[in-house]
Amino acid sequence: MSDLPRKAVTRTAKLAALPLGFAGRSAWGLGKRIGGLSAELVGHDLQKRTAEQLFKVLGELKGGAMKFGQALSVFESALPEEIAGPYRATLTKLQEAAPPMPTSTVHEVLAEQMGEDWLELFEEFDDMPSAAASIGQVHHAVWHDGREVAVKVQYPGAGEALISDLTQLGRFVRMLGPLIPGMDIKPLVSELRDRVTEELDYGLESQAQKLYAEEFAEDPDVVIPDVVHQCERVLVTEWMDGVPLAEVISDGTQEERDRAGQLLARFLCSGTARTGLLHADPHPGNFRLLPAEEAEVGEGEWRLGVMDFGTVDRLPGGLPPVIGTALRMVIDGEADAVYELLCSEGFVKDSIELEPAAVLDYLVPVIEPARAESFHFHRGWMREQAARIADPRSPAHQLGKQLNLPPAYLLIHRVTLSTIGVLCQLGATVRMREEMEAWVPGFTQEDLLQGDGTQDEEDGGEDSPTAAEASA
Incomplete structure (x- = not known):
């Protein structure tokens, strides 16, 4: 593989083939239904074939295509098991690896950025990448002071590829709607762009990353x-070893799954409060479990290693208090108060x-994890939530179309849903309320006694997604 963006025409052609392929499979499915197969069976087959083609193309192209694929991959839990199973491995590959950049290109970038004598800054440098992602790849090395380091090198042309891919994907995202039930992909692509x-x-x-590293140093x-x-x-x-979260998802013990889930929830809830920044890329490729001997903690314990701070949301005051206030009111069954707060925001x-009672009924299942002392996240629960919101005949679907998601909450919402998706992949039991x-x-x-929980944010404009569009 050469550097990004290859030829722009080639990238565009590969992405443009996706909706054409989907249209062809839809026509094939119609023929199958006419031939007597049930719509449900045909629908599952269409979904499987679409996903297989989609993730194959996205993984090959990297750039914005792979970024989109990584964002989608955390919602795999929402798919029916008979569909998700066959291509779960394909999704996982997007989180950990991609075809590498040629060594000569890597050296050219390092020479351009760090000087012709760049190699003198390292005691060792491994030309074989240890990981590759959407806009860059990582090499293991030893810095001149003896520290093991990770060297992330950005692909040449990554900017053009990101913009081109996401623009192209934005033209046909609605055709990929059946891929993840209950989720409108358009707001996701817009936010990534x-x-x-x-x-x-x-x-x-x-x-x-420096801010997070300083805050979490001890x-x-x-x-x-x-x-x-x-x-x-x-x-x-600095280099970080450990067990990739994708491996914990596929092969971890229940103890490891539960510990990873608890730490992931703790990081999501505490990180913004402590740093004023929301880590906004929670796919498994960005996390590691560090065993006790590396983590220097009690026997049998683990710590969570976190990487990649390229996408963050700046929230100097932490998460908006209205989120916690609304969740508490839902738990307490205060329908009128919840409705008034949602209207004001x-x-x-x-x-x-x-x-108000209908709004409360819509929200209650979503906040189940915060109601119980501990909650078992699993794919079945995720699929139930997705099906409840996706079914056009359900009251939840109809109400979700009428709710609005203000722009200030869009990224927070996606990060929360993505984290829940990962917790369901883990099958972890988590003390979320704690x-x-x-x-x-x-x-x-x-908190409720100290203030009304509202904040001064602009209301969503005409382009704000509905709750149904933004939810999985």
Whole structure:
């Protein structure tokens, strides 16, 4: 494989073939139904064939195509098991690997960014990449002071590829709707496209990672590699071994799954409160479990290693208090208060009038994990939630179409859903309420007494997705 973006015409042609292939399979499915096969069986086959082609193309192209595939892959739990099983391995590959950049290209980028004598900065440098992702690949090396480091090298042309891919994907995302039940993919593509500049800026990523590393330096549960060196297209950080979360998902013991799930929930809830930044790329490829001897904690314990801070949401005050307040009100069954709060924050537009009790019924199943002392996340529960929202005949689907998601909450919403998707892949039992009480503003009764939980945010505009469009 050559460097990105290959030939733009080639990338565009491969992506353009996706909707054509889907249209062809739809016509094939119609013929099968006419021939007597049930719509359900034909639908499952269409979904499987579409996913196989989609993830094969996305993984080959890297760039924005692979970024989109990684974002989708965490929602695999929402698919029926008979469909998800055959291509789960394909999704996992997107989270951990991709065809490598030629060694000569890697050396050219390093020479351009770090100087012709770049190799003198390292005691060792492995030309074979240890990981490859959407806009760059990682090489294991030893820095001149003896520290093991990870050297992330950005693909030449990554910016053009990201923008081109996401623009092309945006033209036909609605045709891929059946891939993940209950999820409108259009807002996801729009949000990824809006963050292209940040994703490519290793300076911003370096700042975010340094802040997280400093805050979590003495943390007993979370490990963040520190930044060693940074250029425009090269980022050098401390090396981190450990068990990739994808391996825990596929082969981990229940103890490992539960520990990983608890730490992931803790990181999601605490990270923003402690740093003012939301880590916004929670797919399994960005996490490791570090065993006791590496983590220097109690016997049998694990710590969570977190990588890749290229996509963050800047929330200086932490998560908006309205989130915790609304969740607590739902748990307490305060339908009228919840509805009033959602209206004031723009989740219900002025032109819409809904029954508060119906809104409460819509939200209650979604917040099950926060109600119980501990909650077992699993694919079956995720599929139930997806089916409830996806079925056009269900009251939940109809109500979801009328709710609105203000832009200020879009990325928070996606990160939360993505994390839940990973927890369901893990099959972890997690004390979610414990983490929310400790870290989510507005969630405890004491928080409610101290303030009304609202914030001064602009209401969603006409382009804001509905709750049904943004949900999985």
